[in-house]
Amino acid sequence: MKDRQILILGVAATAILLVGGAFWLNRGPSGGDEFAQCRTGVVAGGAGALGGAFELTDETGKRVTDTQVFTKPSLLYFGYTYCPDVCPLDSARNAEALDVLDEQGIDAQAVFITVDPKRDTPEVVADFTENLHEKMIGLTGTLAETDAASKLWKNYYKLNDDGTDFYLVDHATNTYLVLPEKGTVEFFRRDLSPDELAERVACFVEAS
Structure with missing residues (x-):
């Protein structure tokens, strides 16, 4: 009987530790996640591990920093304007989402950072973003600059530059x-x- 009681107490104590540990992990080191009810994605190190400081060139040719760009909720996408299908479709989807958010009273924007700055000059990027949405910002720069920005978000891409004008980019x-x-x-x-x-997006904006 005594052994059974010890076993029961041991199981109970283990359960408490497991539940408490799970609660602590979900809370995170800061003591709570204000966006917990909105999250579905899982990122190694947490979503906060993505992003960082950069300086790039916008579609007007002006040099801008990350703090100058992200002044409102932003849908950030890495792609290239010569993309034959995926990039235009994804960017159009993001643009449509901005209109839906606007109808809900949420002022948001889209940000497009090229991974192909050789072809995506400010003028080319401007033509791409202006055709999609007035609240879409296009960014380019040197290859080193756009590559560094891409790595900040752990974004994968691979240039397949074969010397022609119509090479593709995996991303x-x-x-x-x-x-x-x-x-x-x-x-x-x-x-x-x-x-x-x-x-x-609205869930995160309303929770912030």
């Missing part, structure tokens, strides 16, 4: 949500519809 298709003073809080897959994306 990841995530869209990242960056909030002013909060940094990167989430990433979204390309299978979300504009309405679904807007709903997810």
Whole structure:
């Protein structure tokens, strides 16, 4: 009987430790995640491990920093304007989500950073973003600068530059949500519809 009681107490104590440990892990080192109810993505080191400081060139030719760019909730996407299918579709989806958010009273923007600065000059990027949405910012720079920015978000890409004018670029298709003073809080897959994306973004904005 005594052995049984000890066993029961041991199981109970283990359960308490497991539940308490899970609670502590979910809270994180800061003592709580204000966006816990909004999250579905999992990032090694947390979403806060994505992003950082950069200086790039916008579509007007002006040099800008990350703090000058991310002044409102931003849907950040890495791609290239010569992309034959994925980039235009993903960027159009992000643009549509901005309209849905605007209808909800949420002022957001999209940010497009090229991974192909050789062809994506400020003028080319400007033509791309202006055709998609007035609240889409296009950024380019030197190859070293755009590569460094891409790595900040752990974004994969591979230039297949064969010397022709029509080479392709392999790249990841995530869209990242960056909030002013909060940094990167989430990433979204390309299978979300504009309405679904807007709903997810709104959750983070309202919780911030």
